[in-house]
Amino acid sequence: MRLLIVGTLKGQLSIATKMAVDKGAAVTNAEDIETALRVMRAKGADLVMVDVAMDVRALVQAFADEMIAVPIVACGTSNDARAAVAAIHAGAKEYIPLPPDPELIAAVLAAVADDAKQLIYRDEAMARVVQLANQVAGSDASILITGESGTGKEVLARYVHTKSNRAKAPFVAVNCAAIPDNLLESELFGHEKGAFTGAVARRIGKFEEANGGTLLLDEISEMDIRLQSKLLRAIQERVIDRVGGTRPVPVDIRILATSNRTLAEEVRKGTFREDLLYRLNVVNLKLPPLRERPADILELAGHFAKKYAEANGMAPKPLSAEARRQLTVARWPGNVRELENTMHRAVLLSSGPDIGVDAIRTPDGARLDERRGPDAVAAQAAIAAEAVTRGLVGRTVADVERDLILDTLGHTLGNRTHAANILGISIRTLRNKLNQYADEGHAIPPPPQGEARYEMRYG
Structure with missing residues (x-):
């Protein structure tokens, strides 16, 4: 994962950085907020750790102004309770006391990485999906992962990435359903300075962040159909156009996409491009519901x-x-x-x-x-x-049938005609069964008075 540390790397913060590197994180340092913004615009990060000595509120606001969404964790000396509370109120997700604890650093990194490198499964239905995922993971083919909400589509996507030849490169996920349509284009393809109100500097998008690695388009069925054509070109040509840009930017990525809808049905409705579906659905991994x-x-x-x-x-x-x-x-x-x-x-x-x-x-x-x-x-x-x-386990079919017939007869208060109708058998078959059970010594419910006279006359 990609970790950005904001603050002067000295003393205990340097120790925390070394621990993160030892846990496999790719660490970048920025000594001030402006440098942190340049790093995020240029290559992004999965987690930001900031020294509480910095202006945490200003950092959070600067990211928000440029629509940069990333979890921020504050770090400070363990006896600086007031600064810790202020950092949380300012928008930091967690607070890590210094000197750092190796297990705590590992836990924070694992939480951000979503601990998704391991798949937990035992059922044969899931095993078949994982087997297919293992077969196609090593290729660069686009994969569409489908299934109901909550079945683990993003977890499976991360698993495919870890099994691919791009495992050491970035895995970047973008939730197409969580970003407004008017912002999703910039989020995916980036923008140039002045491209729109609020674009105060050039910023790379998720395509460029994922360059060399894997880009997950989560819930792609929520993407506006007008943006789908630009996405199709990016997938086909492996080039993108930043918003406000004048020249195409080449990218080398593998595309994974998820959807909890049936995209073929969305194509019929006219809300999803058929040619885009063909590009994405080279392989379909369909996750069964739990x-x-x-x-x-x-x-x-x-x-x-x-x-x-x-x-x-x-x-x-x-x-x-x-x-x-x-x-x-x-x-x-x-x-x-x-x-x-x-x-x-x-x-x-x-x-x-x-x-x-x-x-x-x-x-x-x-x-x-x-x-x-x-x-x-x-x-x-x-x-x-x-x-x-x-x-029923351990009983013979004959025993189960006898109990069913006698219970049904008891339910109808001995009425043979009603019982035969409920059981779906003829009255003759029922009488023969009852005669057999009587001969075997079983108690047979007597018929009601009217039916008893009928039995005597015609039985």
């Missing part, structure tokens, strides 16, 4: 439980049998993202030796097995179905 990869649920749940226990300074706890069952039968409309948040809550709410079902709760505080709505109904139906299935 409900279709049940073996991954407990694997991921255990991973998140351990992760958030460590993050909160708590001892890891196992999941109880009932909690495991509830997690398995839930529908997870939010997929892996929802499961992760649920396990984070569970770690914090659990009070016993294990994570019990009482700790598995929805954001509004309801137990997972008490959730209302269509997903809750489906989950409860799954639980009931599982109970029924478990009760």
Whole structure:
């Protein structure tokens, strides 16, 4: 990852820099805010660490004025509590006390990198996707990653990058859904000084930031169709035009894109270019929703439980049998993202030796097995179905059939005609079965009075 440190590199800040380099970060230093802006315009960064002795608020504002979005972490001596609070209020995401702790530096870098180099999976459905990803990762082919929101599309994209020949080069992601249409062009292709109001200096875009590496276009289906034509040219020609620029800029990148929509359907609607779809969809990695990869649920749940226990300074706890069952039968409309948040809550709410079902709760505080709505109904139906299935294991088909017939007959208060209709068999077949069960010594519900007379006359 790319780390920019703002401040004079001396003493304890130099030690923090060395630790970051040891953890694999590519570090650039800027002694003042103007230099930091030049670095961000020229090549960008994934994380900025700033000395609290600097004007943190001015740095945050300078980045905001030029629409530069990057997490900022403040660093300062451990006894400088007032400066730490001021830095957080000014817009810093975290505060790292100096002298630095190697594990804390590593944790911050891992958090920014999203710890996405490792894929957690066990289900065969997911294994097939990963196998295909491994097959195509070494090429420069464009890849379209599709799936519902929260299935892990960006995580898979980062995995493909780490397995590619560009792994040591930048991985740059841009969320097409999070940036207004009028700003996305500048974000992607950069701009020249004076290109529009607020363009106070030349700034490179994500294409140039990713030069030599991988560019992820996240949720590309949200991109305005007018910008799609410029994107298509950039992908085909491997050149871009900065906003306000007079000459094309060559780029060497590999394009990955994600979408939670069916792009073929968007093409039919006229909101997505068909030729762009062909360019992006050389290979399609389709991530199944979590409900279709049940073996991954407990694997991921255990991973998140351990992760958030460590993050909160708590001892890891196992999941109880009932909690495991509830997690398995839930529908997870939010997929892996929802499961992760649920396990984070569970770690914090659990009070016993294990994570019990009482700790598995929805954001509004309801137990997972008490959730209302269509997903809750489906989950409860799954639980009931599982109970029924478990009760049938080890029994013969003849025994199950006999109990079904007798239970149905009891439900109809002995009415043979109604029971036959419910069971979908003829009345003759039903009578023959009942005669067999009677001969075997089973109690047969008597027919109602009217039907009994019919049985006597015509049975």
